[in-house]
Amino acid sequence: MRSIPLVLSAVAAATLAFAGPASAAPGIVILxxxxxxxxxxxxxxxxxxxxxxxxxxxVANFTQGTIxxxxxxxxxxxxxxxxxxGEVREDNVGSFTALD
Incomplete structure (x- = not known):
């Protein structure tokens, strides 16, 4: 029987191997x-x-990151x-970019 730490480290390594690059901020932004x-x-x-x-x-930021x-x-x-x-701005927004 394998030890739990060994199994957990194998699962963690597999997860990292299949993880992609930094992804988009999940959610929506409404202009x-x-x-x-x-x-x-x-x-x-x-x-x-x-x-x-x-x-x-x-603009209304309904993502999990700052814009x-x-x-x-x-x-x-x-x-x-x-x-x-979760913040809303109602003035002079011409464009936006997500930070994270």
Whole structure:
């Protein structure tokens, strides 16, 4: 009979061998225009820029990670405005990127 620590370490090693690279932040981000149009981004990849749907979007972060919002549509403005999980912003969101 094998010892429990030996079996657990084998299972842990197998899990690490099959684990992929860092993945997307699980959940959704909802961008909303002043006119009520919505864009839903599911499981945003860290570092990828997601443009908004026009000027002055609002954003709701329903992921498990932090996102950064930018006033421009290409995530290039040097204004770093974090939005934590569960937080909603209703002003001047032109684009966003997930941090984790």
């Amino acid at each position: 909303t225009s002043p006119g009520g149009e919505q864009q839903v981004v599911e499981n945003p990849e860290p570092g990828q820029c997601h443009p908004g749907i026009g000027p002055d979007n609002g 950064l919002v930018f006033p421009d549509p290409a995530c290039r403005t040097r204004i770093y405005d974090p939005v934590e999980p």
